[in-house]
Amino acid sequence: MRSFPIEPVAWVQSTRDHTRDDGWAAETVTITLDARFEAEALTGIDTFSHVLVVFVMDRIDPATVEVGARHPRNDRALPRLGIFAQRASRRPNRLGVTVCKILGVEGRVIRVAGLDAADGTPVLDLKPWIATFGPRGEVIEPAWVAAMHAGYWGDEDAAS
Amino acid sequence: MRSFPIEPVAWVQSTRDHTRDDGWAAETVTITLDARFEAEALTGIDTFSHVLVVFVMDRIDPATVEVGARHPRNDRALPRLGIFAQRASRRPNRLGVTVCKILGVEGRVIRVAGLDAADGTPVLDLKPWIATFGPRGEVIEPAWVAAMHAGYWGDEDAAS
Numbered sequence: 001m002r003s004f005p006i007e008p009v010a011w012v013q014s015t016r017d018h019t020r021d022d023g024w025a026a027e028t029v030t031i032t033l034d035a036r037f038e039a040e041a042l043t044g045i046d047t048f049s050h051v052l053v054v055f056v057m058d059r060i061d062p063a064t065v066e067v068g069a070r071h072p073r074n075d076r077a078l079p080r081l082g083i084f085a086q087r088a089s090r091r092p093n094r095l096g097v098t099v100c101k102i103l104g105v106e107g108r109v110i111r112v113a114g115l116d117a118a119d120g121t122p123v124l125d126l127k128p129w130i131a132t133f134g135p136r137g138e139v140i141e142p143a144w145v146a147a148m149h150a151g152y153w154g155d156e157d158a159a160s
Numbered sequence: 161m162r163s164f165p166i167e168p169v170a171w172v173q174s175t176r177d178h179t180r181d182d183g184w185a186a187e188t189v190t191i192t193l194d195a196r197f198e199a200e201a202l203t204g205i206d207t208f209s210h211v212l213v214v215f216v217m218d219r220i221d222p223a224t225v226e227v228g229a230r231h232p233r234n235d236r237a238l239p240r241l242g243i244f245a246q247r248a249s250r251r252p253n254r255l256g257v258t259v260c261k262i263l264g265v266e267g268r269v270i271r272v273a274g275l276d277a278a279d280g281t282p283v284l285d286l287k288p289w290i291a292t293f294g295p296r297g298e299v300i301e302p303a304w305v306a307a308m309h310a311g312y313w314g315d316e317d318a319a320s
Contacts, residue, residue, distance in 0.1 A: 004216055004282070006166045009244070009252045033244075040229045045245035049300035054214065054255055056164055069200045084169070084193075084286040085205035087293065092169045095214055095285045097257060099295045114296055122164070125255045126244040130301055132309040133247065135259045135289050136274055140209035149292040 008122035009034055012055065017119045025155035029100075029115045031123055033108040042126075046105045050129035053115060056122045057094045066090050078144055096121075099129050114153060168282035169194055172215065177279045185315035189260075189275045191283055193268040202286075206265045210289035213275060216282045217254045226250050238304055256281075259289050274313060 100112035174189045260272035
């Protein structure tokens with residue numbers, strides 16, 4: 001088994017310090033590059049509307065990670081799903097990936113909307129959102145998925 | 161600096177063994193869960209049309225990673241961009257994130273279309289593509305970005 005030394009490239013500052021489930025849109029969130037990077041590493045990110053953020057959900061105790069299947073949110077009314085068929089945080093490697101709206105950039109700091117990561121979360125990568133690398137062709141997801149996330153952001157009027 | 165022990169959860173099998181730039185759609189690609197996982201870890205992934213794949217671009221020599229700004233594809237006709245404002249593979253942590261179409265699932269193997277990762281690439285996470293976590297609101301990217309990627313997949317008629 002190879003393993004990879006992965007180091008944070010940035011850190012999340014958020015008005016939320018826990019990772020409970022819903023209402024994320026109310027939070028004010030910035031991402032600050034780690035001190036080893038200069039501001040030029042963000043040059044041009046403000047010409048894109050969205051940034052994809054890869055982060056480590058480091059509040060999750062590795063001992064609680066699911067490696068098989070479970071009911072999302074432990075709700076037995078939902079289908080039992082493999083850990084790689086859901087976005088549960090208690091997952092191998094504890095990685096989160098979310099596409100956030102860029103509100104502003106100043107020096108080594110990006111202000112974003114819609115990042116579901118707690119204060120202090122280590123960020124492993126930032127990429128501009130480019131449609132070429134998003135889903136191509138018709139997107140299908142089970143109806144219960146949208147229902148489960150109905151309150152996730154808490155500003156559903158703002159969603160497109 | 162904290163670092164995180166990250167271990168592959170799956171591996172890419174592809175008809176392409178290098179990471180040169182264009183024509184990726186022609187490749188036949190499967191992703192096989194690492195031997196420590198059972199097939200149930202994929203239960204239900206086939207009820208989604210797309211899967212988000214996080215992988216390590218391990219053919220990239222860490223000594224060549226860019227930490228500041230560069231011209232994409234070293235093309236001086238393109239704007240000089242920070243490494244976090246582009247998807248260049250020579251990036252800190254060498255992570256790739258691509259959303260692929262699911263063609264089929266059999267046991268511990270997913271067959272996908274549209275994965276730009278070479279044969280043998282280690283995969284760090286698989287998540288179903290859920291629109292709630294994609295871009296919300298209007299998406300803007302510079303016009304030159306789409307132009308640069310015009311031949312990336314090589315099946316642009318199939319793109320939506």
